[in-house]
Amino acid sequence: MKRFIDFFKHIQVPKTFARLNFVEMFGLDRYKTSAVIVVSIAIFLASNTILSLISLRLDLSKGKAYTLSDSTKKMVKEIDKAVSLTLYSSKNLPPRLQPLKREVLDILREYERSSGKVTLSIIEFNPDEDVDITTEAQDLGITAVPIREQAQSEVSLTEIYFGLAIVYGDVKNVLPQSLDVENLEYNVTSAIYQMTRESLPKVAIMGIPDSINPQQDTLGIFKQVAGRLFDIQVITTPQFATEEEQVDEEPFVIEPDVKTLLVIDSPNTEFTPQELAEIDRFAKTGNVIFMLNGVPLDDNLTTGDPEAGLIELVKKYGISVEKNLILSGRSEFVNLGGGGFSLLVPYPLWIWTSDFVPESSMFTGVGRVTFPWASEVKPQERNGYKVQELISSGKESWEQKDSFVLDPQQIPEPAQSDLKVFPVAVESTKKDAGKIMAIGSSRFILSNYLSRDSQNVEFILNVLGDYASDGALSGISSRAVNLYPLPELPESIQEFYKYANIIVLPGIFSLYGMWRLWKRNQTRG
Structure with a gap:
């Protein structure tokens, strides 16, 4: 204790700092006080003006959530003609929306700084007084958004305008309301990408029947989001073909302009030898994403035998899909309630994880992903393919094999010796061949199984940005600041x-x- 007290006794401020006199140091004592003050104010104003023209923002968030992605910057730099961004903002924005306005302006100014071909204009107007501007905005498709405001005991409804018009030559695209800051980069970049391309990269899907009704489409959310950047087409195989489509019995062929193929192992799908051979032929030059299970489950949660053809096919690429189901302490909640009440319980068979391979653009903007009824996907290098683990379950994971308990209230607790890490997504590459990815859940991007807190669709969009557009769209996703869980200790x-x-x-x-x-x-x- 005496040494500790002596330490504090000897702490002293150096005399050099105590004797500092900045007036004498810079020779300001020769001038009058009023002159020094005037010059100081002038320097302050000049420096503020200069610095306002320079971007000095420092983004320390994980995944650079507040910075335009490298793909966006590269894309706008390669634009061959001018792109104008015009933000229509009414002056009656409520005070609580002013911070959002500043964030939107920061994002749009980043586009302008990234390319000399992009110009930003801001039109602020009063909807009641500036009738011509209001009409101009409405003609573009920018409509009024009703905002509810509550002050003490009064509730009022204010109509505001806050939309963005994007013009590229003779082509126009409009975001009617731009208050969605989290998805603004994705919306603006996808709009510019569509306008500046003659055609979008084609992505084909096999294994899920196409649906005319969007509300019944199991891939509806994925199609809606991915359709802004890619030409999404569902391949109708003979199994799902109508009588009219089955009249023409031509051999099944994947079109040569398809950039990436998604193969989903639906419980109701059986791939014919011809289809498997065509997928294998395509994989020699094209990119394929497999979503498959070692233990398939139907809609009644009845387990069945895996799709043997697909399981054997991916083995050729050094990927082994195990006949098991992975469980984890990091799991999503399911509702077991009914009759007007909710009972949320954790469901160990719907695992979520944030254990990703580091430093990969595939996980830009991705905090976590969810695997409903996942199976282990093991890398086994063969035939010249190099296989890398991309996503793993947490350390508190275990497996079920042979017999399966799916009821969350009857799943037994694991022994400590059963806990380990399982790979659930891998990528296989080979020189002069396409890239192969295997995800150990066939429901990974189906609409009914997407978690509000996970970014499954964002992850697949990043993968498609790499696979289907040769990296041109990789990493363009939500600007949301995701919650990254603490590491397991x-x-x-x-x-x-x-x-x-x-x-x-x-x-x-x-x-x-x-x-x-x-x-x-x-x-x-």
């Missing part, structure tokens, strides 16, 4: 941090108080 370390937080800070204040008391007693003595 042993219980002993968790206890250490817990008690350190409880003891350390109060301990520092206690020691400081003791030192102050000792100092005071020394002075009186």
Whole structure:
């Protein structure tokens, strides 16, 4: 304790700093005080004006959530003609929307800074007084958005305009309302990409029948989002063909202009030898994403045998799909309630994970992904393919094999020795061949199984950006700041941090108080 007190006794401010006089240092004592003040104000105003023209923003968020992606910057730099961005903003924006307006302007100014071909104009107007501008905005498709405001006991409804017009030559695209800051980069970039391309990269889907009714389409959400950047087409195989389509019995062929093929192992799908051979032929030069299970489940949660043809096919690319189901302590919640009440319980068979391969653009803007009824996907290098694990389950995961318990209330707790990490998504590459990805869940992007807190669709969009557009669209996704879970720590370390937080800070204040008391007693003595 004496050494600790002596340490504080000898802490002194250096005399050099105590004697600093900036007036004498810079020779300002030769001038009148009024002149010094005027010059200081002039320097302050000039420096602020200069710095306002320079971007000095520093984005320290994980995944650079507040910075345009490299793909967006590269795309706008390669634009051959001018693109004009015009933001129509009414002056009656409520105070609570002003921060959103600043964020939107920051994003749009990044586009302008990234390319000399992009210009930004801001038109602020009063909807009631500036009738011509209001009409101009409405003619473009920018409509009024009703905003509810509550002040004390009064509730009012204010109609505001906050939309973006994008013009490229004779082509126009409009975002009627641009308050969705999280998806603004994706919306603007996809609009510019569509306008500046004669055709979009084609992505084909096999294994899921196409649906005319969007509300019944199991891929509806994915198609809606991905359709802005890619030409999404569902391949109708003979199994799902109508009588009219089955009249023509030509051999099944994947069109040569398809950039990436998604193969989904639906429980109701059986791939014919001809279809498997065509997928294999395509994989020699094209990119394929397989979503498949080692243990298929139908809509009644009845387990069945895996699609043997697909399982054997991916083995050729060094990928082994195990006949098991992965469970985890990091799981989504399911509702077991009914009759007007909800009962949310964790469902270990719907695992979520954020254990990704580091430094990959595939995970830009992706905080976590969810795997409903996942199977282990093992890398086994063969035939010249190099296989890399992309996504793994957490350390608190275990497996079910042979017999399966799917009821969340009857799933037994695992033994400590059963817990381990399982790979659930891998990528296989080979020189002069297409890229192959295998995801251990056939429901990975189906609309009914998308979690509100996970970014499955964003992840697949990033993959397609790499596979289907040769990296031109890789990493363009939501600007949302995702919640990244803390790493898993042993219980002993968790206890250490817990008690350190409880003891350390109060301990520092206690020691400081003791030192102050000792100092005071020394002075009186």
